[in-house]
Amino acid sequence: MKSNKELFKELGAFISEKNNDPSELISILHFAQGLFGYLPMSVQTFIAEKLKINVSRVYGVVTFYSFFTMVPKGQNVINICLGTACFVRGAGDLLTKVEEILKIKNGETTPDGKFTLTTLRCVGACGLAPVMQINDKTYGNLKPEDIEGILADYY
């Protein structure tokens, strides 16, 4: 586990690589979220100072995109696609099932920090609808009864 200081150093190096260019803000935020797991105010302020822009602008972008989060996420992030194709093929039922099993609502993190549950609109895999992603892995053609077995792999 890297110390906070090291993470900031790494982030600083990445921003320098991007020539401290404010138009790179989104890619920098992506990178920062990858490093820290989330984007607390300290990280946003750091980025703003490096790019010489106001932290309020950074905050505006962070809150605009649902991908960015200001609260720490769980070890595993579950994304259920609620795009049109997935939805008509039963993504709503998948969501209910996950909520039932993990005893959390959409957008929340389990108390043990294992899982964060979120939804998104279309991952571009409509042929596999309904689709659920856990971290970088995509599961397709799902039925509610498949969920329990999949989640078990992550304990």
Place this chain on the structure above:
Amino acid sequence: MLVNIKINGKDYQADSSLTILKVCRRYHIHIPTLCYMFHEETNLEHKPASCRVCVVEVKGRRNLVPACATTVYEGMEVTTNSLKCMEYRKNVVELLLSNHPNDCVYCAKNNKCELQALAAELGIRRVHYHGELSQKNEYHNARGLLKNPAKCILCNRCTAVCREVQSIEAIVPTMRGFKTVISTPNKCITCGQCIQVCPTGALIQQDDTLLVEKALADKDKYVIVNTAPAVRVSLGDEFGLPAGTNVEKKMVTSLRELGFDKVFDTNFGADLTIMEEANEFIERYQKKENLPLITSCCPGWVKFIEQEYPDLLQYPSSCKSPTEMFGAICKSYFAEKNNIPKENIVVVSLMPCLAKKREAARSELSNDGYQNVDYVLTVKEYAELLKRRGIQLQDLPDSDFDHPLGESSGAGDIFANTGGVIEAVARTASKWLQGEVKDCNFTAVRGLSGVREASVKVSDDVTLNLCICSGLAGARKVLEEIRNGTSKYDAIEIMACPGGCVNGGGQPVRTDMDQIDVIKARQKGIYDIDKDKLIRISCDNEEIKALYDEYLIAPGSKKAHELLHTHFHDSSKA
């Protein structure tokens, strides 16, 4: 390139770079707008095309187009008032109203709200859509700005002004869709320009009228008021008088009617500021140190340099602002001369400015444990107070300021305009350096654009390089030059509001004419007052001379420093 277009069946010619809206405005064809803003004084055209109120029909286009963001082309045929347009606009405004509290009757913006006016203009009698409000209908106080997100229509005029005119971005849009909200001000300098452009009651100013009324009702209190230079040419706006009308003498009468014990003039404080600032300038100029001297009358600007350029804090003049100097003199010289206990004196400042409220609360702007200024009222607040008391300003007889803190030179008056402070400094410096001033009108420093340069000859061998900024985006460029060591100026005047105090964040907003014309009328009003004054140089003011003879000894003396000078803090981390 000129193109031929048809609007509502009639032929017109227009430049192809113009939008339909601009062409229509030029030919006095009315198209309603809501989110659109042309901030002519800073040449900022804000056209997010987000409200869709200005939609018009263009022949050959399937959908209606926003007039604010569509440029004209050869042969274009536009209809601005078809049934389709009318219905569409009505629908759009109904949708806005469906997400808007309908508490107009007791909204601070009642009768001054653009959304309300638009609903009336379009003849909306009911709203066909109902649903929950996207935000809670309540005000939050953030440093003197009251923000109610439920009344916000997300036109983003406020964020545009904060970003483009002031280069601060204290407020920005955050979140997305239904949850979108303008953020709570961060690093706000309280210039109030966002309030001035807000079409609804989403951004309004804090109201301190009750505090002043309580002080006036208290028999033990000796309540002194001082009125800023810019107030006399704007207060009339609230009482149906033409823009720029000088209502100084009626204003004095109205203040007496309200019950103020003494009615004095901030102009006196302005003359005093010039004595100290010109003295400080000549000292620095002769030693060639800490140049350029930057004026420090504007509290919005002072807050700006403290938070954005804390490494340059040696450049602003150490002088307090005119009203703070005035307050300090009230609670020392005036109190002692008239045997009034300092604790009983309440100093109220009538200002064109919102940032003055925060300035008055600064702990270093006090002497012997008493704040120099106790309460600040903006012109808007004062007009409300008068109306509540049933005082009709326009019908009042004339009267003059009280003395001894009521006399002023024309140099004090011109503080209201951008360039005024530097011109006032030049007059006194010139008088001191060469004994007399042939022409008081240093017109080279006057104007309206955001950054102006002028060379002013103040004596046979001294020509000063001056710079005048109003609006902080321009000031930022000038400050960067100082930081890089490339600044060539001897003195710089900076005012946060575009055009200076005549366009301050506490000034009335006229809905019947363009703001730029209002600013010009007020500027002219101020220069006319100055022109007609017998005394036009601060150091010729007899009451100022008496104050120095009896009390302060000389500009820059120990006593003067105690009472009239201040210091600045690095607030970049706060």
